[in-house]
Amino acid sequence: MEARYLLRVLIFFLSVAVVLFFFVVHLPYAPTNTSELLDCATNSPWCTSKNRLQSKQTNILKEPPKPTRHRNHKSDTPHHPLDPLTIQELNKVRSILSSHELFQLSAYALHSVELEEPEKPLVLKWKKGDRLLPRRASVIARVNGRTHVLTVDLGTGQVTVHETGLHYGYPMMTIEDMTTATLAPLANADFNRTIIQRGIDLADLACLPISTGWYGKAEENRRLIKVQCYSMEGTANFYMRPIEGLTVLLDLDTKRVVEISDKGRDIPIPKAANTDYRYSVQEFNQVMNILNPISIEQPKGPSFTIEDQHLVKWANWEFHLKPDARAGVVISRAKVRDPDTGEQRDVMYKGFTSELFVPYMDPTDAWYFKTYMDAGEYGFGLQAMALDPLNDCPRNAYYMDGVFAAADGTPYVRSNMICVFESYGGDIGWRHSESPITGMDIREARPKVTLVIRMAASVANYDYIVDWEFQTDGLIRIKVGLSGILMVKGTPYDNTDQIPNQEDLHGTLLSENVIGVIHDHYVTFYLDMDIDGSDNSFVDVNIKRQLTSPGESPRRSYLKAVRNVAKTEKDAQIKLKLYDPSEFHVINPSKKTRVGNPVGYKVVPGGTAASLLDHEDPPQKRGAFTNNQIWVTPYNQNEQWAGGLFAYQSQGEDTLATWSERDRPIENKDIVLWYTLGFHHIPCQEDFPIMPTVSSSFDLKPVNFFESNPILRIPPNVEKDLPVCKSAASV
Amino acid sequence: MEARYLLRVLIFFLSVAVVLFFFVVHLPYAPTNTSELLDCATNSPWCTSKNRLQSKQTNILKEPPKPTRHRNHKSDTPHHPLDPLTIQELNKVRSILSSHELFQLSAYALHSVELEEPEKPLVLKWKKGDRLLPRRASVIARVNGRTHVLTVDLGTGQVTVHETGLHYGYPMMTIEDMTTATLAPLANADFNRTIIQRGIDLADLACLPISTGWYGKAEENRRLIKVQCYSMEGTANFYMRPIEGLTVLLDLDTKRVVEISDKGRDIPIPKAANTDYRYSVQEFNQVMNILNPISIEQPKGPSFTIEDQHLVKWANWEFHLKPDARAGVVISRAKVRDPDTGEQRDVMYKGFTSELFVPYMDPTDAWYFKTYMDAGEYGFGLQAMALDPLNDCPRNAYYMDGVFAAADGTPYVRSNMICVFESYGGDIGWRHSESPITGMDIREARPKVTLVIRMAASVANYDYIVDWEFQTDGLIRIKVGLSGILMVKGTPYDNTDQIPNQEDLHGTLLSENVIGVIHDHYVTFYLDMDIDGSDNSFVDVNIKRQLTSPGESPRRSYLKAVRNVAKTEKDAQIKLKLYDPSEFHVINPSKKTRVGNPVGYKVVPGGTAASLLDHEDPPQKRGAFTNNQIWVTPYNQNEQWAGGLFAYQSQGEDTLATWSERDRPIENKDIVLWYTLGFHHIPCQEDFPIMPTVSSSFDLKPVNFFESNPILRIPPNVEKDLPVCKSAASV
Known part of the structure; x- marks a missing residue:
């Protein structure tokens, strides 16, 4: 016994030494020579991609090298007051x-x-x-x-x-915070012992930094993070191999382990088989080559230009576009041209993803705290990796880089963070045919081409695709796609017939020993609408059933549109109701169309979900900005982040919900509209090992903004204008 | 006075004679020689397009001739039991x-x-x-x-x-019913006198056949229709020039005028200016040539095949597709290939647009009855005109013709009624990047290519674009786009400042003397799901808030998925609720995945609207199939039309709502799912003179149907596979 114990300890320390050496070599230090750091993908130490994965599978398929494009940003100068720091x-x-x-x-x-x-x-x-x-x-x-x-x-x-000194929560983590947090547990012998006891080679360990949220005194006055780990043996998709029940609580400032909770020793680590999603490791005979090549082609090139690096001009639109470390994409000063006057008219001063709230629905020890606020905690823009040309965005896309500062202030470049492209998927802008009834031979249709601004943030496992889609008819569609990899839970079960009560599983058994845990996603957008100027009003156009008086009509009922102008913020705290519906307009009360309608835009909700958590539940207090789907606040430069400027470990004392409770006047003022897109996600087996994209969207749509259909006079497609193409192989 | 009166009468009768002669020449007769009738666009008398419009505007722009393609269907033979009649x-x-x-x-x-x-x-x-x-x-x-x-x-x-003899309502109108109804009022001297008194040249008259609905005894035992007319002087868009308040009630069987209601003599006919939408009549200097050519290109051609004229095979999908006079598009025997077993697995036995319900919200004399049921009254397929290549559908679309029978039984061909094309608009099928936190250099993304089946029905003014979109991940998206032209009301007002109470306008002032009347659209789909066989169950997976017990967790609440299997029809009468949400699964209780989940598909609602009319309002009784968004019935070959087989003038005694009230068992049975898409439409000026398309959709999505992500192994796009294109002009 004694000798065996000694041997164990020896092996353990040797392993630790090897691992520490391995990581120390790659530890992120602040860089010294700025000029070398201009592309994150190649130079910056923290963002250098050293592929730690040692796949034991034979790679059968060769992936072509990813096209990369390096712009030299060293001599960039600002041209516009909103241009990001160079x-x-x-x-x-x-x-x-x-x-x-x-x-x-x-x-x-x-x-x-x-x-x-x-x-x-x-x-x-x-x-x-x-x-x-x-x-x-x-x-x-x-x-x-x-x-x-x-x-x-x-x-x-x-x-x-x-x-x-006057702040409640903490600022968003630096990338360095996150990276070092994932390594810090390895300095703890108890942690390492547990890992080895679970049968995991320390070289196969991948750990994730998980924001703690705020649940009371224990979280006070310390900047904390929880770390959970996975085995990446045999797969790049380590997320599917959780070391269940092991949670390390770290102090983010000192990087010291505060506490280790180790409760899942009886839970096996799910197998690696069938979890890797990379093309290069698929067996050749399993690849589904089911479609002929297809591409959006523009023989004369795209129709947009980008002036001075940030000013996008396309069709009748013009706006300022910039990457942002926290919000991802910021659209500013969006204006659309009036087809009658030729004037560029204000629509939106600023729009961006203000905050995300992603509560998981498992109240047990290793899961209850997973209630992410991806922008305020992780930096939604910091997590937006380089887009993959031809796959993340189509052929003629333009790629914009982000320029950010590392924790020591050194600038670095995030290449290809945003793409801009024109989209045509076969949709119809407008159409009409005459039927034989009227005897006219009319077939008029116009193709719908749009401009898409896209980024994709990979907040650890999950991927959020955010599209701002501009249409020539004045509509802006804001679409969020969810893809990437589920956060899963280990379980001893390998078949549902072993489970006494599936409702208590907190999710779905996706594969042997793998539970996809139920969770929600809320994405809250800040939309500073300026409809023909800053002073606007919010109008709830309620669609109300009216009963007719006896004898008035053969009809008993009809619907009426009743306009209610919101006086103060509480009038504009909106929960959507299918059976008490409204349109929601932002109008300029001082500007009317020729026939007298106030000019406006409406927010058109799409499919959405509402947060059902108890309002007194700590995560819901912090995520209280999801208590309504729509809010309107008076413009205030300090109120941009729906979960508060310092969202990390915040207690919910500085959210959109608290601001709105002040019930300030909002009529004929410079107002900001907030809209929250929601998703309930009960995972299913199709989400394993990587999720097909699920999307939802909402629209900002002109409503009596133009005098008439602004795309009446666009021409139809004719054969002679379209490209002549050959398959590349035949050239 | 006497002489003047005589002169008037003379002019009047002369005009009538001219008009009658004009129409008689074009009157639809049953054809005699079938072999000449094979293309509706050129031969069949009722569908011949004799352009009655005499535009007084100078046509400045020349439209290229529409490409037409004539298939000879004379020798078509059926190959599949579901092939339509040849x-x-x-x-x-x-x-x-x-x-x-x-x-x-x-x-x-x-x-x-x-x-x-x-x-x-x-x-x-x-x-x-x-x-x-x-x-x-x-x-x-x-x-x-x-x-x-x-x-x-x-x-x-x-x-x-x-x-x-046992029927309540009447069958759907024939095209001949509709065409002759529009001409019949001209045989009535009172009608013609009124038209002339309103200052309209009878040669400029365009009339529409408007189904009457059912409002009581007056409609009993007579097949009735109402006719309202417009002036087409100076515009092809006569819909914008209503002769307000004039309604002719006709007996459809005798074609005789029963009653004329003439109440809007003081309402001017709105002007023609700016109403015509045709490209050919736009002034050259107003045309917005704002975009470079853009096209979906497939150098090796599309990836789908159509066997035996109706069997569509694309990627992992296979289904039978046919045009239908009433439903428009019918998809049958939809099967998707299992990537693991290679087996083609049943998903849906039959799916189609079962009925539409379009109530207008004006209870006054000339409007209250406008509560259309576009499939059962007009024939949704009969109104689907030829699609316009390159504009209604992209370049590589395949066009399918409809073969229908005229009122005398003579077959005729509706060319290009349906198109089939692959769509790629730049969307992402799935993706994941690794962030620097884990130090892996992974960027994996797959483009999303889909197959679209499209038709566009022009039910008089309105255009409905119905898309069935098949995705390689097993999802079917059913999307309805609304475009075309509003049904508008004449008014003396030309500015809102003249209107005492805008709420009583029943709509929006869109232009001088033109009100866009508020209305709803409901589109109800019949979806006979057969998930791996016919015997299926409907499961309401309710997402319920759970409160934790004191001390159980730092969390106070979380969400739980509670599965409720519907036993009988009433369990499956579903109103969607944002704050009491569910997923709605159709499962095969006898077939489980490897880890034990029942295989299934879920219906995923998108943005929708619910009918708010009083349940006892006559139109809502007839449209009672919109009382819920989801219903499930046991399969019954006689229950396919949600508003009843004989919807015309039906009293609501044979609708989906009445069938469902029988509360038959639906557990582990062959069941049919019904879903209703809804739109509230408060018109706005942008809808004038023709509406930019507004769309809504819902999805049928695999849920534990596959063992895992079925598109894991599709390859990414690589440059060498994409086409090489030139602009046509430069060739």
Whole structure:
């Protein structure tokens, strides 16, 4: 016994040593030479992709090398007041901060360095050709366990604002926080012992940083994270191989293990077989080559242009587009051309994904805290990886890079983070045929071509595809697609007939020993609508059943549209109701069409889901912005993040729900519309090992904004304009 | 005075004579020589398009001639038990009937001649290569004011079934009914006098046949229709120029005017300016040539085949497709291939648009009755005009013709009624990237290519685009797009500031003197799901909030999936609820996946609307199939039309709602799922003069039907497989 024990300990420590050596070699350090860091995919240490996977499968299929495109952003300069900070500017911020007394202290991390957008009235007044507005950076830093918010004036080189100490939660994690958190448990002997006891080679370990949420005193005054791990032996899809029940609580600031909960020792680790989704590891005889090549072709090239790197012009639309570390994609100053006057008319000052809320529905020890806020905790934009040309976006897509700052302030480039492309899938813009009844020979139809702005954020396992789709008829469709990989739970069961009560499984048995846990997704959009100017009103156009008076009509009932203008915020806290429906308009009460209708846009909900959690449940307090599907607030530059600026471990004291409770006036004011898309997800076997995309969307649609159909005069397709193509092979 | 009066009368009668001559020349007669009638677009008298429009505008733009494609269907033969009747078979039916005693009487009209599908068990047993099942036609005829239902055996040449007299409503109108109804008022001097008094040249008159609905005794025992008219002076879009308040009640059998209601003499006819939507009449300088050519290209051609004219095979799907005079498109025997076993597995025995319900929301004299049932009254398929290649469907579309019978039994061809094409708009089938957190360099994405079956029915003014979209992941999306032209109301107002109470307008002022009246659209689908066989169950998987017990978890609540198997029909009368949501599964209780889940499909609602009319309102009684969004009934070959087989002037005594009230057992039975898509439409100025398409859809989605993601092994796009294109102009 004694000898065996010694041997065990020896093997254990040897293993730890090997693993530590392995990771230390790859540990993310702050870079020293900025000029080498211009493409994340190749240079930046934290984002270097060292493929740690040692697949034991024989790769049969060769994937062609991914096309990559490197733009040199070193000489980028800002042209528009809303342009994001350039590499030169980020370096300047870093240099200004480095001489600031706060950063003389040894340990600091910059959690956010981004443009502080100029005041809205200044931006509205600004025209191309005008002098650029003063450039300022907004910085959120952690220094010695405290959060600081600073404004750096790039013109004067001064820190002009410096606040600290009054915040509830914590800033969004840095990538460095996340990466080091996944490695930190390995410094703990108990943790390593458990891993080995579960039969896992430490070299096969993959760990994920899981935000803790806030559940009471235990989470107070410490920036915490939970880490759970998986075996990546035999598969790139380690998510399907959970080491169930093992949760490490870490202090994010000290990187020290606070507590290890180890409750799933009797739960086997699911097998690797059939979990890998990569094309390169599929057996050749299993590949389904079922479709001939198909492509969207534009022989004269796409119809959009991108001026000064960020100003997108397409058809009758024009808007400013930029990547953002937290929101992902930000659309600003969206304007559409009036076909009658030729004028570019304001539609939306700013629109972006403000927050996500993803509660899992398992209250047990290793699962209850999984109630992610993907933007405020992880950075929705930080998680948006390079898009894969021809597969994530079609052939003629333009790719836009993100330029962000690492924790030490060093700029880096996220290549191909956003794509812009024209889409035509065969849909019809408008049509009419005359039937033989009237004897006219009319067949008029117009193809529908749209412009799509896309990004895809991979927040660990899950992939969110966010599309902003602009239509020539003035409609903007905002679509969220869910794909990627489920967060699954290990179980001793390998067949449902062994399960006493399936309802208590908290999900679906997807494969032997694998449960797909039920969860929701909520994606909340900030939509600062400016319909022909900033002062707008929100109108609930209620569709009401009216009963006729006796003798009035052979009909007993009909529907009436009753317009209710929202006076204050509480009037605009909207829960959608199938049997008490409304249209929801944002109008400009001061501007009317020729026949007298106020110009407006409406938000048109698509399929959605509502959060059903108890309002007093801690995660729902933090995610209280999902208590309604629609909210309207008065414009306030400080109210942009629905879960609060400091969402990490927040207690729900600074959300859209708390702002709206102030019930401020919103009639004929500069107002912001908030819309939440929701999904309930009960996993099914088709989601294993990777999920076919599920999408939902909502629309912003002109309603009496134009005098008439704005695409009446677009021409039909004719044969002679379409391309002449050959299959590439035959060329 | 006397002389002036005489002159007026003279002018009036002269005009009438001219008009009558004009129409008589074009009056639809039954054709005599069948062989000349094979293309509706050129030969059949009723569907000949004699352009009655005499545009006074100068046509500036020349439209290229529409490509037409004529298939000769004279020698078509049936290959599959569900193939529609061929021209030869329709001629045989006509000849068999002509020797039947019933049709020796002088006046008769065939309202429906179509395949009587063989019994389902026989069809299920039938395999390609087997002898074709006996061919029978189902005929609905009106003879001397009575409705007859007959079965004609094409093998024996006998009428085997002949029923009459037990029907509530009337059969769907023939095209001849509709065409002659629009002309009949001209035989009435009062009508013509009114038209002339309103200042309309009789040659500019366009009239529409409007189903009357059923509102009580007045409609009993007479087949009635209402006719309303428009001025087409100066525009092809006469719908925008209503002669408001003038309604002619006609007896459809005698074609005689029963009553004229003329109440809108003080309402001006709206102007023609800016109403014409045809490309050819747009002024050149107004045309918006804003986009470069764009096309879906497939250099190796499309990936689908159509065997024996009706059997569509694409990717992993296979189904039978046919045009239908009433339903439009019928999809039968849809099967998807299991990627593991290679087996073609049953998904749906039959799916089609069963009925539409379109109530307008104006209870006044000229509007209250507008509560259309477009399939059962007008024939949704009969109204599906030829699709316009390159605009209604993209380049590589295949077009399928409809073969129908005219009122005298003569077959005719509706060319290009359905199109089949592959769609790729840039969407993603599935994807996953690894973030730097795990250090793996993974970017895997697969493009989403789908197969679309499309038809577009122009039920007078409105256009309904119905898409059945098949995805390789097993999902079927059923999408309805609304376009075409509004049904508008004349008004003296030309600005909203003149209107005392806009809520009483029953709609929106769209242009001077034009109100777009509020209305709803409901489209009810018949979906005979056969999940791996006919005996299936319907499961309401309810998503329920659970509160945790004190001390059980830091969480207070979570969601649980509670499965309720519907025992009888009333268990499956479903109203969707955002705050009490469910998934709705059709499962095969006898077949389980490897890990024990029952195989199934779920119906996934998209954005929808519910009918809010009073349940006792006459139109809602007839449209009671919209009282729920989902119903499930046991399979019954006689229950296919949600508003009843004889929907015209029905009283609601034979609808899906009445069948479902019988509360028959539906557990582990051959069941039919019914889903209703709904739209509330408050018109807006953008809908004038023609509406940009508005769409809504729902999905049939595999849920534990496959063992795992069925498209895991499809390959990504690579550059070398994509086409090489040139702009046509440069070739």
